[in-house]
Amino acid sequence: xxxxxxxxxxxxxxxxxxxxxxxxxxxxxxxxxxxxxxxxxxxxxxxxxxxxxxxxxxxxxxxxxxxxxxxxxxxxxxxxxxxxxxxxxxxxxxxxxxxxxxxxxxxxxxxxxxxxxxxxxxxxxxxxxxxxxxxxxxxxxxxxxxxxxxxxxxxxxxxxxxxxxxxxxxxxxxxxxxxxxxxxxxxxxxxxxxxxxxxxxxxxxxxxxxxxxxxxxxxxxxxxxxxxxxxxxxxxxxxxxxxxxxxxxxxxxxxxxxxxxxxxxxxxxxxxxxxxxxxxxxxxxxxxxxxxxxxxxxxxxxxxxxxxxxxxxxxxxxxxxxxxxxxxxxxxxxxxxxxxxxxxxxxxxxxxxxxxxxxxxxxxxxxxxxxxxxxxx
Numbered sequence: 001x002x003x004x005x006x007x008x009x010x011x012x013x014x015x016x017x018x019x020x021x022x023x024x025x026x027x028x029x030x031x032x033x034x035x036x037x038x039x040x041x042x043x044x045x046x047x048x049x050x051x052x053x054x055x056x057x058x059x060x061x062x063x064x065x066x067x068x069x070x071x072x073x074x075x076x077x078x079x080x081x082x083x084x085x086x087x088x089x090x091x092x093x094x095x096x097x098x099x100x101x102x103x104x105x106x107x108x109x110x111x112x113x114x115x116x117x118x119x120x121x122x123x124x125x126x127x128x129x130x131x132x133x134x135x136x137x138x139x140x141x142x143x144x145x146x147x148x149x150x151x152x153x154x155x156x157x158x159x160x161x162x163x164x165x166x167x168x169x170x171x172x173x174x175x176x177x178x179x180x181x182x183x184x185x186x187x188x189x190x191x192x193x194x195x196x197x198x199x200x201x202x203x204x205x206x207x208x209x210x211x212x213x214x215x216x217x218x219x220x221x222x223x224x225x226x227x228x229x230x231x232x233x234x235x236x237x238x239x240x241x242x243x244x245x246x247x248x249x250x251x252x253x254x255x256x257x258x259x260x261x262x263x264x265x266x267x268x269x270x271x272x273x274x275x276x277x278x279x280x281x282x283x284x285x286x287x288x289x290x291x292x293x294x295x296x297x298x299x300x301x302x303x304x305x306x307x308x309x310x311x312x313x314x315x316x317x318x319x320x321x322x323x324x325x326x327x328x329x330x331x332x333x334x335x336x337x338x339x340x341x342x343x344x345x346x347x348x349x350x351x352x353x354x355x356x357x358x359x360x361x362x363x364x365x366x367x368x369x370x371x372x373x374x375x376x377x
């Protein structure tokens with residue numbers, strides 16, 4: 001194994017083809033894609049952030065890219081230096097862009113964390129799917145090296161395994177839900193001409209993205225401060241990511257219009273693992289017509305028709321998601337601590353943290369939570 005660490009992300013563009021080849025080699029999370037990473041670098045890396053790009057090779061073959069960011073946060077009034085993958089800034093599943101999760105590669109990753117020319121107090125991945133083999137692999141390497149670390153339960157996330165037909169999906173839902181869908185479809189269609197548009201050509205990107213932004217500005221998220229348009233760097237991030245992902249053939253964007261006015265949209269990313277639901281919103285003036293529900297139903301139907309087998313809700317668990325699926329995936333928070341006084345104090349605090357014993361999902365109310373300026377809504 002050989003490891004190269006660059007103390008910045010300035011040469012990222014030259015790595016695009018290698019990065020994309022590695023990304024497509026296994027079912028990676030969208031947040032490890034080149035398009036996502038490049039947009040993060042442009043819009044979510046601050047002047048005080050210390051950045052490290054880790055490149056891993058085995059037998060002269062590329063096996064990993066790991067972009068890391070070191071930031072100083074305040075915990076209990078004290079400054080804490082937190083090291084994390086760049087992709088942790090948005091509320092998606094945690095992941096590392098590696099060709100495999102075997103001991104050799106993961107040992108190289110862990111060793112590199114401690115060999116960095118940086119003093120950090122905690123390395124954290126906050127939304128790892130419990131079924132991700134990265135969890136077991138990293139824990140095995142950490143235990144073998146007698147390295148202080150902790151794993152605790154995080155927020156779960158909904159997932160919908162799509163059947164072979166739309167009829168089978170509806171049959172698996174309650175009659176109450178099926179009747180609800182019929183009522184919302186009828187109520188919306190009675191209000192005027194309803195059309196669903198999909199963005200497929202790069203030349204049409206500006207029109208499609210403008211429709212998305214108009215819906216965001218008219219949504220409840222605008223006054224809440226969590227809309228794409230409410231935070232400038234979110235606008236820039238989603239513009240650059242979406243345009244690049246559309247060019248790569250991975251983006252899926254659709255919006256619904258009522259009498260030619262955009263009133264709801266869905267934004268997703270397609271990988272080997274299925275459809276990843278990244279953003280959705282609706283014009284709050286049309287809330288009584290449930291446009292987001294109608295469009296989501298159309299989305300699921302179209303994904304089934306094209307043979308997509310999984311609909312992934314990668315963010316926090318919201319109550320409305322439980323209408324569409326009852327399947328949850330557990331996520332965990334993985335923290336690693338260096339053998340420093342501050343690192344071991346944080347490890348002690350982690351061990352003393354109360355553990356939740358609640359078996360049911362803890363839904364998050366997005367309207368009750370003030371957004372962090374670096375996160376998506």
